[in-house]
Amino acid sequence: MSSQFKLMRERRFLPFFMTQFLGAFNDNFYKNALVVLVTFQAAQLTDLPAGVLVNIAAGLFILPFFLFSATAGQLADKFEKSRLIRYTKLLEVVLMLLAVVAFALSSVNLLLITLFLMGTQSAIFGPVKYAILPQMLAEHELVGGNALVESGTFLAILLGTIVGGLLIAVPDGPAWVSAGVVAVAVLGYLASRAIPPAAAADPHMKIDWNPVSQTWQMLGFVRENRTVFLSILGISWFWFYGAVFLSQFPGFAATVLGGDEKAVTLLLAVFSVGIAVGSLLCERMSGKQVEIGLVPFGSIGLTVFGLDLWWASPALEAGAAMRPLSELLAQPGTWRILFDLVMVALCGGFYIVPLYALVQSRSAPSHRSRIIAANNILNALFMVVAAAMGAGLLAAGASVPQLFLITALLNAAVALYIYTLVPEFLLRFIVWLLVHTVYRLRVEGMEHVPEKGPAIIAANHVSFVDALIIMAACRRPIRFVMDHGIFRWPVMSFVFRASRAIPIASPKEDPAMTRRAFDEVADALEAGELVGIFPEGRITDSGDIQPFRPGIGRIVARTPVPVVPVALRGLWGSFFSRKDGRAMTRPFRRGVFNRIELVAAAPVGPGEVTTEGLQAKVAALRGEWR
Known part of the structure; x- marks a missing residue:
């Protein structure tokens, strides 16, 4: 204080x-x-x-x-x-x-x-x-x-x-x-x-x-x-x-x-x-x-x-x-x-x-x-x-x-x-409870997120609460792109809908939903909003960062905006991660008030964004602490 x-x-x-x-x-x-x-x-x-x-x-x-x-x-x-x-x-x-x-x-x-x-x-x-x-x-x-x-x-x-x-x-x-x-x-x-x-x-x-x-x-x-x-x-x-x-x-x-x-x-x-x-x-x-x-x-x-x-x-x-x-x-x-x-x-x-x-x-x-x-x-x-x-x-x-x-x-x-x-009030309440009961969050570098105007946050995907952790650290509302199956979860769907998350499916599963998701992302960025993406496309089951998919490049090519690399540390092995099998099956695996960190780096200009380069930046930010 x-x-x-x-x-x-x-x-x-x-x-x-x-x-x-x-x-x-x-x-x-x-x-x-x-x-x-x-x-x-x-x-x-x-x-x-x-x-x-x-x-x-x-x-x-x-x-x-x-x-x-x-x-x-x-x-x-x-x-x-x-x-x-x-x-x-x-x-x-x-x-x-x-x-x-x-x-x-x-x-x-x-x-x-x-x-x-x-x-x-x-x-x-x-x-x-x-x-x-x-x-x-x-x-x-x-x-x-x-x-x-x-x-x-x-x-x-x-x-x-x-x-x-x-x-x-x-x-x-x-x-x-x-x-x-x-x-x-x-x-x-x-x-x-x-x-x-x-x-x-x-x-x-x-x-x-x-x-x-x-x-x-x-x-x-x-x-x-x-x-x-x-x-x-x-x-x-x-x-x-x-x-x-x-x-x-x-x-x-x-x-x-x-x-x-x-x-x-x-x-x-x-x-x-x-x-x-x-x-x-x-x-x-x-x-x-x-x-x-x-x-x-x-x-x-x-x-x-x-x-x-x-x-x-x-x-x-x-x-x-x-x-x-x-x-x-x-x-x-x-x-x-x-x-x-x-x-x-x-x-x-x-x-x-x-x-x-x-x-x-x-x-x-x-x-x-x-x-x-x-x-x-x-x-x-x-x-x-x-x-x-x-x-x-x-x-x-x-x-x-x-x-x-x-x-x-x-x-x-x-x-x-x-x-x-x-619903933004209740959404922020849920997020606040998460980072003040289950976790102790330390944030570094979030001043790199522009206070106004369109931008993309690109982060590694470790657990089912990654989006909530990033929301807690960021002053601006974020519209996350997420798997449509998770988007429809009975309890969490309220949170995702309240935050105006964008559901997406793979082109093989539902090509129409894929197109709608990319269109909605473009509309959000053109409206000056902040969009959150997990370029791995899925939650890691090994703790390592999985190869980034090309969707991030497609988004930036269509709507050129800066991309802020973000790394989550310390979530691997928590209740919401997939360490040793399915997530959320072993309550209090690590107790409560676990220390986690979120680190952000300076934005990458739209002309400099590559899938490999962005993955390397996120991996460097995360370091050895998974």
Whole structure:
């Protein structure tokens, strides 16, 4: 995990991180101070009930994301991003000075107006916040950078919420809060001044100030890329899930755990730390690449531990009695609930970080900010629906644990729906499991695979999982040419179809299928895709590289593209190889976590490709280790 923390020492990332951290801290510092103030002093400040005021405050903060995200996305694409961030942070300073006046006058109306304006400032900052990351970071740093931002954001939310609630309750609390929010806003502005310039994506764009038409247009941008659109729906679902849990912590602490305000703080702290740790673990678990295979892993955890949280909760029903935190922690069942919350949050980190990185990496740079603005709009919509669902179910007589149960089951249904629409998520999950349970994969030279444009990967064929191993090592989707018999395997056929593999038969067996396969390979290469081929034509039964067949030459002659030689090492003798007879007949032949390697060399130009020369290169890469 060291590489992601190295970013914290670099000017291209640290000032931005601090700006984001301080902004998230200040939002929650002010918002929670206001909520606590109106909760305990509503009778002195206004005729409205405290509960109504709290819900009005929550609505006023989120409303600007509906109203102004469309405009914010345009601004972030049109103007240089570091300057826009500085102006946004300067606006925060002005708003915090307005908050000082509101606290001094004890004006609830002015405090709520300030909260609405803070939501507006956050809505403006949102698109530029995520759109600037791909400009500051290399692609292999995107996961680590997003992990730091997400973990820092949730810790800032936690700290801001705690500090705001504690500081407003001390003598002269409003004065202390006033001084604090101004000081943090000024620090955020100073941090923003050190952010390096980030060029405008579309400086000639004419801004449309109509939020309705622009919102619809931005959703159109999102729908152009099916994977990005469904990833944004997945992100929005996470905020739905998280909003349900976070909003119910006070009620859960009081009616289920039988705790006081400190119990609420404990639940919030556990959840925030879990999100932070899960986010930071993403880079190590994904091998520093955008690994969407972690998304199903995270969604499974969100359901499993959400269900266990419901299962564990009835044992701790405490009626109206309130217990101090020390007594609460002495109960064994409390630790199970805390463990479930940590794991829900940890899995949330695995789920959300790859999705954010995927949206950033696959969005068109010319309107990336507007796509992220559309994401913010959908996030806000899902959070409002979450609040409405929670309020409705609780009003209908459901308990807080039952609300957690319903949310966990909904998560399973939503996840299955998204993964059936985009099988790439499940495919990457299967591949990720393979290389993190059965094998320990070391990769060398995959930077030789072009990031864009057509190319062929040519590898030796040692086992039935060779294609999956290569998929795990490569950032780009690969369309493998494979034997039609293997392609139709009952279980693995899902993987092969999801990866759009190309089935092939020998000319003697089915000449029509052979022609179709070569035509499909040519179409894929002409479309700029990456094609994987095992030129031996079959899995080795001796461990040695078999003679390469002439098909690779025929493909390159028809569609001249570079060929990347790749060698697999260490798979001979594994469960999926044909050593000592049929494959997959002797489980745990070599145990688990076997060390294997994948090595790639510089591409061979299409004019230099020969069957013998390519075989010699792959054999040299493999060496003596079979």
